Amino acid sequence: xxxxxxxxxVFVACxxxxxxxxxxxxxxxxxxxxxSTFQGMALALVVLAVIVAALGPTITLLPLxxxxxxxxxxxxxxxxxxxxxxxxxxxxxxxxHDEASAFLRExxxxxxxxPSSRGRVHDWYAFTLSFKGVLLEGLEVVFIVITFGANQxxxxxxxxxxxxxxxxxxxxxxxxxxPLAKVPENAMKFAVGIMLTSFGIFWGxxxxxxxxxxxxAALLVLVPVVAVxxxxxxxxxxxxxxxxxxxxxxxxxxxxx
Amino acid sequence: MKxxxxxxxxxxxxxxGDDWRVAxxxxxxxxxxxxxxxxxxxxxxxxxxxCVFAALGWSLHRATSRAAARS
Numbered sequence: 001x002x003x004x005x006x007x008x009x010v011f012v013a014c015x016x017x018x019x020x021x022x023x024x025x026x027x028x029x030x031x032x033x034x035x036s037t038f039q040g041m042a043l044a045l046v047v048l049a050v051i052v053a054a055l056g057p058t059i060t061l062l063p064l065x066x067x068x069x070x071x072x073x074x075x076x077x078x079x080x081x082x083x084x085x086x087x088x089x090x091x092x093x094x095x096x097h098d099e100a101s102a103f104l105r106e107x108x109x110x111x112x113x114x115p116s117s118r119g120r121v122h123d124w125y126a127f128t129l130s131f132k133g134v135l136l137e138g139l140e141v142v143f144i145v146i147t148f149g150a151n152q153x154x155x156x157x158x159x160x161x162x163x164x165x166x167x168x169x170x171x172x173x174x175x176x177x178x179p180l181a182k183v184p185e186n187a188m189k190f191a192v193g194i195m196l197t198s199f200g201i202f203w204g205x206x207x208x209x210x211x212x213x214x215x216x217a218a219l220l221v222l223v224p225v226v227a228v229x230x231x232x233x234x235x236x237x238x239x240x241x242x243x244x245x246x247x248x249x250x251x252x253x254x255x256x257x
Numbered sequence: 258m259k260x261x262x263x264x265x266x267x268x269x270x271x272x273x274g275d276d277w278r279v280a281x282x283x284x285x286x287x288x289x290x291x292x293x294x295x296x297x298x299x300x301x302x303x304x305x306x307x308c309v310f311a312a313l314g315w316s317l318h319r320a321t322s323r324a325a326a327r328s
Contacts (some may be wrong), residue, residue: 027267071289074272076283076309084316140270166281197309200283205305208287209294212302222306229310233317240321 003157005219007146007193010161013144016138016188018169023099023179024133027106032113040130041120048138055146056155065207071147072204075157078143079196086190090235100178112211126249144196173184194230198223277320282312 029037059067088094106129113125121127144235148153172180202212202219212218273280286308293301 069291073283076305077272077274077280079284080279080309080313080316083313084274084279084320087317088320091321121259143271169259201305201309204283205290206288208291208305210290210302210305216303219324221288225306229313233314235322237317 003154005195006152006154006157007161009192009199010141010144010148012188013192014141014162014165015169015183015195015227016185017141018166018187019099019180019183020102021134021137022169022173023103024106024137025108025130026104026173026177026179027039028126028129028133029125031107031110034121034131036123037130040127040132041134041164044131044134044138047135048142052145052155052159053143055142056149056159056229059146059150060153063211067207068151068203069207071151072200072202072207074143075147075196076171076200076204079193079198079200080099082189083193083197086186086193087093087234087237089186090190090234091240093237095191098182099185103179111127122177145166148199188213190230194223194227198226201226276316278319279316280310282308282315 025037028040041072085094110125111130116124118124141162145155145158149158152158169180200218202222206212214221283305286305290301290304293299294303
């Protein structure tokens with residue numbers, strides 16, 4: 001199979017997570033102190049790189065059938081999570097993720113926190129905020145890089161997609177010095193959810209012993225079918241009561257329980 | 258113990274997320290597919306996609322029904 005779908009899927013997934021991490025890093029850096037913020041970010045990136053370097057080659061040693069069954073199941077479950085949230089947001093049942101308001105929340109909390117230093121870290125709050133933000137957002141990317149890369153026996157291509165996204169988002173963030181609020185995050189999450197679910201179905205079923213009609217070419221049908229089903233559910237839900245931005249905030253708890 | 262529990266809760270939320278039923282349906286669909294392929298010789302390639310689409314619809318229906326009832 002061509003490495004391009006792998007690189008593109010990882011690129012878009014990583015870009016979404018990088019945008020969310022950038023919001024937290026900017027809030028810590030602009031409000032508190034850049035040096036500690038960069039220290040936290042650098043440590044998180046090292047931890048993520050170690051996880052990829054340790055798990056990537058190890059997981060590729062597993063037999064391909066077992067790997068596809070387990071990874072396919074995980075990807076399908078993970079992808080359905082993304083798709084479910086994206087559909088609920090697109091139909092107004094869940095509030096859209098707003099980088100501008102997330103940035104304001106982080107800035108307010110950062111301004112209120114008391115200053116303290118530990119060891120070589122001048123501002124512990126900026127360090128931990130940046131470290132946690134990058135690590136938690138990065139874990140989803142690591143999951144996608146490892147599962148996609150291992151299944152395609154090409155972790156390197158997945159890493160290229162992730163690294164390219166981090167570079168693009170970081171350069172853009174430095175250029176505008178503000179959270180990337182205008183990026184259509186939900187549409188990107190919708191697209192990534194479709195890809196993760198499609199690949200999860202494909203690899204999971206293959207791992208269970210299925211022979212897909214047309215072999216790998218089945219993916220060319222499966223991806224559009226998953227997209228049509230997801231869009232169909234979106235259209236169906238838009239017409240139902242409760243699908244409004246005003247109702248979203250009030251019903252957030254009910255949806256996520 | 259508390260730390261172990263919070264690590265477990267983090268990974269559960271990370272992989273399974275808001276609706277555990279979706280995860281159960283995916284795992285059951287894969288198990289049933291393996292059974293059909295290996296025990297009955299049926300190439301059931303259609304089963305996993307059908308179950309995944311049904312699970313997504315069911316999960317969305319549950320989430321939006323409760324939301325609509327509260328609004």
